[in-house]
Amino acid sequence: MRGPVGQGSDGPVSVAAFIASQRTEHDVPHAVACRALGVSESWFYKWRDRRPTPRQDRRTKLTDAVRRVFDASGGTYGSPRIGDELREQGWRVSDNTIAQLMADLGLVARAKRRRRGLTRQGKRPAAPDLVKRQFTAPAPDVAWCGDMTEIVTQEGKLYLATVIDLYSRHILGYAMGDRHDAGLVVAALNMAAVTRGGDVAGVIFHSDRGSEGEFN
Structure with missing residues (x-):
């Protein structure tokens, strides 16, 4: 499969598992999730029913x-500290x-430390700031934030686009690719919409002003 969603050797298996989980957790039909992610149903069933390889089995463990480790830390450990713990375990x-994996x-x-910003100033006028720099929400699916x-x-740089619910702080959608562009943002939004059952009318999506996502 090509495109931002499902890139990498473990990508197809991860996407197939995501599609399957939408049926189990949110009653989203497989056909709807496949259309939203741009894959065929035959592709989905092929990867869903495939026996895991040793690499995939290791990834699951x-x-x-x-x-x-994350749960044991009370949700305060980021990837560096979790890495230290796991390496001590062998x-x-x-x-x-x-x-x-944490994004997945x-x-x-x-207590996550902010990384170097990747936003590039776009040429178009900025959209209105509907969240007024208040990155909280009173309920789920009122406001989402892109990062x-x-x-x-x-093998080089990769870029991870995420969509986070400002109420729960959970990641609803993500996409990874080797280009820092709007395609990743759109792919992450599509996954977030599938996670919420496809009905996301009225949800505010905020992203920093930049050439990869000139909307909020």
């Missing part, structure tokens, strides 16, 4: 370990891999 894993799980540390993070890997 690592994902469980990341969640355990895991050979990088902080970047843990950061990606929707885990955001409460873009640069991840350095051995």
Whole structure:
């Protein structure tokens, strides 16, 4: 599969698992989730029913370990501290891999240090700031916030776009690619919409003004 969603060797399996979870957790039909993510139903069933490889099995166990350490910290550990804990337990894993797994799980540390901003000033006029710089919400799906993070890997830079519910602080959608552009933002929004069952009318989406997402 091509495009921002599902890139990388583990991407198809992750996307297939995400589509399956929407049926279980939110009663979203597989056909609806497949259309939203731009994949065919035959592609989904192929990857859903595929037996896990040793690498995928290791990733599943690592994902469980990341969640355990995060929960044990009371939700305060970010990827560097979780990485330290896991390496002490014998895991050979990088902080970047843990950061990606945390994004997959929707885990955001409460005391997370802000990374270097990636926003580039766009040429178009800024859209109205509907959240008034107040990054909280009184209920789920009132306001979402977009973020873009640069991840350095051995093969080069990757960019992770996320959509976060400002009420729960949970990640509703994400997309990763090697280009820092609006396509990643749109892919992350599509996943967030599927997570919420497709009906997101009236939700405010805020992103910093920049050329990759000139809207809020």
